[in-house]
Amino acid sequence: xxxxKFEEIYKxxxxxxxxxxxxxxxxxPSEKNLVxxxxxxxxxxxxxVASLASEGYVQSLHGIGVRVIFQPVEQAAFTIGxxxxxxxxxxxxxxxxTTKVACFMELTADERISQRxxxxxxxxxxxxxxxxxxxxKPLILDINMFLKxxxxxxxxxxxxxxxxxxxxxxxxxxxxxxxRKMTVELTxxxxxxxxxxxDYNCLAVISSQTFNSDGIMFEYTQSRHRPDYFCFQxxxxxxxxxxxxxxxxxxxxx
Amino acid sequence: xxxxKFEEIYKxxxxxxxxxxxxxxxxxPSEKNLVxxxxxxxxxxxxxVASLASEGYVQSLHGIGVRVIFQPVEQAAFTIGxxxxxxxxxxxxxxxxTTKVACFMELTADERISQRxxxxxxxxxxxxxxxxxxxxKPLILDINMFLKxxxxxxxxxxxxxxxxxxxxxxxxxxxxxxxRKMTVELTxxxxxxxxxxxDYNCLAVISSQTFNSDGIMFEYTQSRHRPDYFCFQxxxxxxxxxxxxxxxxxxxxx
DNA sequence: GCCGATTTGTCCGTATGTATC
DNA sequence: CGATACATACGGACAAATCGG
Numbered sequence: 001x002x003x004x005k006f007e008e009i010y011k012x013x014x015x016x017x018x019x020x021x022x023x024x025x026x027x028x029p030s031e032k033n034l035v036x037x038x039x040x041x042x043x044x045x046x047x048x049v050a051s052l053a054s055e056g057y058v059q060s061l062h063g064i065g066v067r068v069i070f071q072p073v074e075q076a077a078f079t080i081g082x083x084x085x086x087x088x089x090x091x092x093x094x095x096x097x098t099t100k101v102a103c104f105m106e107l108t109a110d111e112r113i114s115q116r117x118x119x120x121x122x123x124x125x126x127x128x129x130x131x132x133x134x135x136x137k138p139l140i141l142d143i144n145m146f147l148k149x150x151x152x153x154x155x156x157x158x159x160x161x162x163x164x165x166x167x168x169x170x171x172x173x174x175x176x177x178x179x180r181k182m183t184v185e186l187t188x189x190x191x192x193x194x195x196x197x198x199d200y201n202c203l204a205v206i207s208s209q210t211f212n213s214d215g216i217m218f219e220y221t222q223s224r225h226r227p228d229y230f231c232f233q234x235x236x237x238x239x240x241x242x243x244x245x246x247x248x249x250x251x252x253x254x
Numbered sequence: 255x256x257x258x259k260f261e262e263i264y265k266x267x268x269x270x271x272x273x274x275x276x277x278x279x280x281x282x283p284s285e286k287n288l289v290x291x292x293x294x295x296x297x298x299x300x301x302x303v304a305s306l307a308s309e310g311y312v313q314s315l316h317g318i319g320v321r322v323i324f325q326p327v328e329q330a331a332f333t334i335g336x337x338x339x340x341x342x343x344x345x346x347x348x349x350x351x352t353t354k355v356a357c358f359m360e361l362t363a364d365e366r367i368s369q370r371x372x373x374x375x376x377x378x379x380x381x382x383x384x385x386x387x388x389x390x391k392p393l394i395l396d397i398n399m400f401l402k403x404x405x406x407x408x409x410x411x412x413x414x415x416x417x418x419x420x421x422x423x424x425x426x427x428x429x430x431x432x433x434r435k436m437t438v439e440l441t442x443x444x445x446x447x448x449x450x451x452x453d454y455n456c457l458a459v460i461s462s463q464t465f466n467s468d469g470i471m472f473e474y475t476q477s478r479h480r481p482d483y484f485c486f487q488x489x490x491x492x493x494x495x496x497x498x499x500x501x502x503x504x505x506x507x508x
Numbered sequence: 509g510c511c512g513a514t515t516t517g518t519c520c521g522t523a524t525g526t527a528t529c
Numbered sequence: 530c531g532a533t534a535c536a537t538a539c540g541g542a543c544a545a546a547t548c549g550g
Contacts, residue, residue, distance in 0.1 A: 004537065025469050030515060041539045046516090059431040059465060062516050063546030067469045069431060071372070118325070177313040177323060178490045184438055184458045184481035202456035202481060204438045211313060215279050215321045227438035227456060234488070236432045258518065284534060295520045300535085316535050317527035 009038050010048040017057055017070050027065035028058065056235030096135050102194060103129035104156040106148065117145055117220035118209055124148040128159050131194045134229075138195050141203075141224040150218035174213040181207045182232060185224075195226050204230040263292050264302040271311050271324045281319035282312065310489035350389050356448060357383035358410040360402065371399055371474035372463055378402040382413050385448045388483075392449050395457075395478040404472035428467040435461045436486060439478075449480050458484040 016022050029037060034045045049066055052058045060066045107113075109123040119125065125145045132140035144163070146154060151167060158166045167173045185205045187197060195203075203224045210219040270276050283291060288299045303320055306312045314320045361367075363377040373379065379399045386394035398417070400408060405421060412420045421427045439459045441451060449457075457478045464473040 006537080032515080043540085044538060047537090053431075056431065056433045059469065060516065061430070061467055061547090063514080063548080064467075065515065069433075069465055069469060176315070177307075177310065179310045179323075180488050180490065182436065182486040182488075184454075184456060184484060186453065186481075199440065200438075200456055202438060202454055204458075211323055213313075213315055213318075215313065215323060227440075230438060232436040232486075234434050236434065237430065260518080286534080297521090298519065301518090314535065315528090317529080317533080319534065 005040055006044045006047040006051075009034075009040070009045065010051045012038075013048060013052060014057060017052070017068055022068050024068055024071055026068050028068065030065060053237065054235065056233075059237075098133045098136075099160055100131045100133070101128065101156055101159050102131055103127070104159055113145075118217060119145065119147065119220060126151060126154050128163075129190070130159060137229075139226050139229050141191055141194055143222040143224070145220045147216070147218040150212065150216060173218075175210060176213050177211045179209045183207070191224055195224075197226065198228075200227050202227065204232075259294055260298045260301040260305075263288075263294070263298065264305045266292075267302060267306060268311060271306070271322055276322050278322055278325055280322050282322065284319060308489060310487075352387045352390075353414055354385045354387070355382065355410055355413050356385055356395075357381070358413055367399075372471060373399065373401065373474060380405060380408050383444070384413060391483075393480050393483050395445055395448055397476040397478070399474045401470070401472040404466065404470060427472075429464060430467050431465045433463045437461070445478055449478075451480065452482075454481050456481065458486075 013022075013028070022028060028034070028049070031042055031045050031049075034049075035042050038045065049058065049060060053060055053066075057068065057070045058066050059069050105127050107125055107127050109117065109119045109121055109125055111121055113119065113125075114121045114123075124147075126148055128142075128144040128146075130142045130144070131138050132142060144159075146163075148154075150171075150173065151163075152171060154163065154166070164175070168175065183205050184202050187201055187203055191197065191203055197203075204227055206221075206223045206225070208219075208221050208223075209217050210221070211217050267276070267282070276282060282288070282303070285296050285299050285303075288303075289296050292299065303312065303314060307314055307320075311324045312320050312322050359381050361379055361381050363371065363373045363375055363379055365375055367373065367379075368375045368377075378401075380402060382396075382398040382400075384396045384398070385392050386396060398413075400417075402408075404425075404427065405417075406425060408417065408420070418429070422429065437459050438456050441455055441457055445451065445457055451457075458481055460475075460477045460479070462473075462475050462477075463471050464475070465471050
């Protein structure tokens with residue numbers, strides 16, 4: 001639950017924008033007026049507005065005001081932003097999500113795995129392959145590797161429900177940061193076996209490294225998505241000098 | 255040039271992290287000490303640190319400190335983050351970039367174009383197809399549509415160099431916000447004609463809408479990238495309650 | 509073109525809350 | 530429990546951009 005005041009204001013403004021109370025192209029009340037409206041300091045308003053800007057709801061214009069640029073076009077059913085788990089996302093969007101464990105084993109990181117995942121050579125790992133279904137359709141092939149020392153006593157049963165729930169609520173691990181990388185890769189035999197690909201010979205692949213509060217990278221995951229159900233959104237803001245996104249970087253390998 | 259103090263500090267910290275002065279896993283000096291080091295207020299330090307966190311350089315831990323989680327692995331040659339133009343990115347990375355204009359024409363938005371781009375039906379547009387080469391290799395097919403009213407007197411010559419340079423420096427347009435969407439799509443005949451695709455029958459497609467300071471969406475662009483040279487990065491931070499990214503949202507269309 | 513009112517951008521100092529050790 | 534650290538919030542000051550008279 002959001003107890004932080006700036007987050008309450010952020011949500012209220014967001015709701016008013018989505019519901020059309022503040023219309024597309026309209027200016028929000030000035031910061032001074034929002035201060036009065038919400039009974040808080042200007043800094044608090046500014047934090048809320050900054051969040052909205054970073055999500056593409058508004059653009060703030062020096063000397064003019066804050067303009068709404070949200071258009072209801074972009075409504076989407078399913079969000080993979082943040083570090084939400086598949087379960088959490090599905091529930092939030094009232095979709096029927098199921099998971100099948102295709103492979104559950106333990107292994108030790110060799111040079112090849114280390115190269116790909118970032119785990120040191122010799123790390124003891126859980127290796128898991130899971131297929132994610134949404135309304136019965138196989139959409140994602142997840143390949144997880146967990147550091148055995150951290151994700152203690154992981155079982156196939158836990159993998160079939162929610163690993164994140166187990167890590168956070170049973171083991172008490174605090175998940176903090178996740179670095180993600182998106183690429184497009186050719187399908188493998190495993191992909192073709194489990195996902196019902198039509199003509200596509202490629203997948204959208206999100207590789208991520210997750211860190212706990214000890215700063216240890218304890219998880220490497222590859223989510224291999226069917227192209228026809230995959231979409232990823234973000235917003236960038238141009239600064240005076242030149243560049244500047246909001247934490248996103250798209251790169252070409254060499 | 256960055257005259258903002260928090261930006262100076264941000265860059266200095268970033269540099270010290272990249273150069274290894276602050277090592278992987280190490281804690282930064284506490285906010286109190288950074289205040290002394292840089293001779294500024296705590297708010298300013300916090301802004302700088304927040305920027306670093308949103309880019310995956312550090313993770314800040316309540317009651318503990320700010321830990322460096324940057325690893326030099328992720329250095330990449332070419333950044334498309336922010337609203338940088340192809341030219342700007344290439345120059346910054348000392349790569350030999352060239353552009354060929356494959357098509358330059360004017361057209362009026364019909365129902366189909368409006369649906370795809372977001373321009374109202376009947377809008378007068380410039381329609382441009384360009385192929386982007388890096389070190390001689392055709393990597394990107396760019397399809398641009400500009401609102402004629404805003405991007406006045408665009409010519410094929412300008413399209414061959416830098417449209418953004420023309421818009422900003424000649425026309426004096428201020429580019430503010432850009433919304434982007436990433437999908438994976440099957441290749442078209444045009445893709446195959448210009449890009450040297452090997453076995454891939456898909457492309458990474460970034461569709462973006464760009465707004466000027468009048469809040470007018472004046473540009474719609476599709477950048478169709480060869481998969482083998484495409485990569486997109488971001489960082490997410492997990493909040494207490496549950497979700498939260500940093501402005502990124504990945505979605506499943508229904 | 510200038511000036512003043514409005515609005516956002518940056519920065520400061522301080523106080524209080526909360527998590528860690 | 531106390532010391533340390535980050536998180537949130539407040540109020541005030543000045544700068545910079547915009548717009549109207």
